[in-house]
Amino acid sequence: MTKLWGGRFTKPTNKLVEEYTSSINFDQKLAKQDIQGSLAHVDMLGKCGIISQNEVSDIKKGLSIIEEKIEKGEVVFSVADEDIHMNIEKLLIEEIGPVGGKLHTGRSRNDQVATDMHLYMREKTELMVELVEQVQSALLQQAEQHVETILPGYTHLQRAQPISFGHHLLAYFWMFERDKERLQDSLKRINWSPLGAAALAGTPYSIDREMTAEALGFESVYPNSLDAVSDRDFILEFLSISSIMITHISRLSEELILWSSQEFNFIELDDAFCTGSSIMPQKKNPDVPELLRGKTGRIYGNLMGLLTLLKGLPLAYNKDMQEDKEGMFDTAETLEGALSLLAPMLESMEVNVGQMRNAVKEDYSNATDIADYLAIKGMPFRQAHEVIGQIVLYGIQNEKYLLDLTIEEYQQFSDLFEEDIFEKLAPEQVVAARNSQGGTGFKQVYKQIQLAKQHM
Ligand code: ARG
Numbered sequence: 001m002t003k004l005w006g007g008r009f010t011k012p013t014n015k016l017v018e019e020y021t022s023s024i025n026f027d028q029k030l031a032k033q034d035i036q037g038s039l040a041h042v043d044m045l046g047k048c049g050i051i052s053q054n055e056v057s058d059i060k061k062g063l064s065i066i067e068e069k070i071e072k073g074e075v076v077f078s079v080a081d082e083d084i085h086m087n088i089e090k091l092l093i094e095e096i097g098p099v100g101g102k103l104h105t106g107r108s109r110n111d112q113v114a115t116d117m118h119l120y121m122r123e124k125t126e127l128m129v130e131l132v133e134q135v136q137s138a139l140l141q142q143a144e145q146h147v148e149t150i151l152p153g154y155t156h157l158q159r160a161q162p163i164s165f166g167h168h169l170l171a172y173f174w175m176f177e178r179d180k181e182r183l184q185d186s187l188k189r190i191n192w193s194p195l196g197a198a199a200l201a202g203t204p205y206s207i208d209r210e211m212t213a214e215a216l217g218f219e220s221v222y223p224n225s226l227d228a229v230s231d232r233d234f235i236l237e238f239l240s241i242s243s244i245m246i247t248h249i250s251r252l253s254e255e256l257i258l259w260s261s262q263e264f265n266f267i268e269l270d271d272a273f274c275t276g277s278s279i280m281p282q283k284k285n286p287d288v289p290e291l292l293r294g295k296t297g298r299i300y301g302n303l304m305g306l307l308t309l310l311k312g313l314p315l316a317y318n319k320d321m322q323e324d325k326e327g328m329f330d331t332a333e334t335l336e337g338a339l340s341l342l343a344p345m346l347e348s349m350e351v352n353v354g355q356m357r358n359a360v361k362e363d364y365s366n367a368t369d370i371a372d373y374l375a376i377k378g379m380p381f382r383q384a385h386e387v388i389g390q391i392v393l394y395g396i397q398n399e400k401y402l403l404d405l406t407i408e409e410y411q412q413f414s415d416l417f418e419e420d421i422f423e424k425l426a427p428e429q430v431v432a433a434r435n436s437q438g439g440t441g442f443k444q445v446y447k448q449i450q451l452a453k454q455h456m
Helices: 016-022 024-047 053-071 084-096 098-102 107-143 165-190 211-217 225-230 233-259 287-294 296-310 319-347 352-361 368-375 381-398 405-413 420-425 429-434 442-454
Strands: 150-155 159-165
Touching: 016 165, 024 084, 024 107, 024 211, 024 319, 053 084, 053 098, 053 107, 107 165, 107 225, 107 319, 107 352, 107 442, 150 429, 159 233, 159 319, 159 429, 165 211, 165 233, 165 442, 211 352, 233 287, 233 296, 233 319, 287 296, 287 319, 296 319, 352 429, 368 381, 368 429, 381 405, 381 442, 405 420, 420 429, 429 442
Parallel strands: none
Antiparallel strands: 150 159
């Protein structure tokens, strides 16, 4: 088997080395991008008079035949040809003869692979933006229906203050909004063209990098050829953004799992998004959110992997960099799966409004409001806090919630208490009162929904 780079060698490559160094088993995912990059390159070579127009059209014809064959699954890639770039070049030469060998004029696999990955990252980043929006839209839909659904808000997973369920869901909306912004912002850097940097130093041919950049939809070209072929920041960025996003997905999943347990019973996930047990007939397991939570491991792992890979690499290209791909593919595909499931699962989730409301009845989460009541009547808040602490203790000892105590009982603790305390303690009141900007007060939540819609 002759190698594209065989000229300098006197012996065939050791079979194990061939296997070990090849990347075709995974980088064939870049076939489409590789051909797209080659088409732009060869066009430019023609326009700059580096090869003839006839040669350009032969090569372009050959590339589109190969593209079609790959799409139809008719191509068997070869490990001996190492990677997607050399596989395609070899196929091209087989298809159209020695003129195919002119494609690689003024270019190297080093700028070629970087170009392919920029194109891949752009496609995936744009796709993620769309998928995140679908999740946001599902959250928004549920939030709109549940502005006035009240449940306990927690700190330390202890009931803290009652809140609007819509408000709780919108908290996730804003996390995903930041993820979306990060993705959109990263496109600026993804859209730099490395093509034309050649192996590391540029090329003596009078190529036109702006021309290929424009043809490929890039906004600018890397100003430095060494940086162009060595930079993998754009992948690191994608892996970081994905890590932050999967953190959000995992936190939300954890809540869905808790809420659908019998202990909470706040929501019910649709049957279509749950699975059963092979032994316990009564089980309905939240496998999807559990897996979403579990996917965090590989997504963080891929980020750590690439950071570690790049640390200490001298300029410019090193073979180590071939290891940049599997993690990138894996993260993109894992996240695509996660976001695609999350949106319909949220949309179809049933909310147990009554159960949430009951939970609020059976707790002391309106205690802050009695402290505020006394504070408004002039007692220093710190002192009011102490007094209410004693009332809560009294309630616990006598098995009464704050709404169950009589006015006489209240007055034993402070003569500032009057009948109007009971209105102030009703959960609807407690929530509505938190009408400060961004608070859970219903009016604020309605406003927030309007604002959220402007981001869609
Ligand atoms: N398969 C290689 C990679 O993914 C392509 C670049 C190879 N360049 C080289 N000079 N060996 O990194």
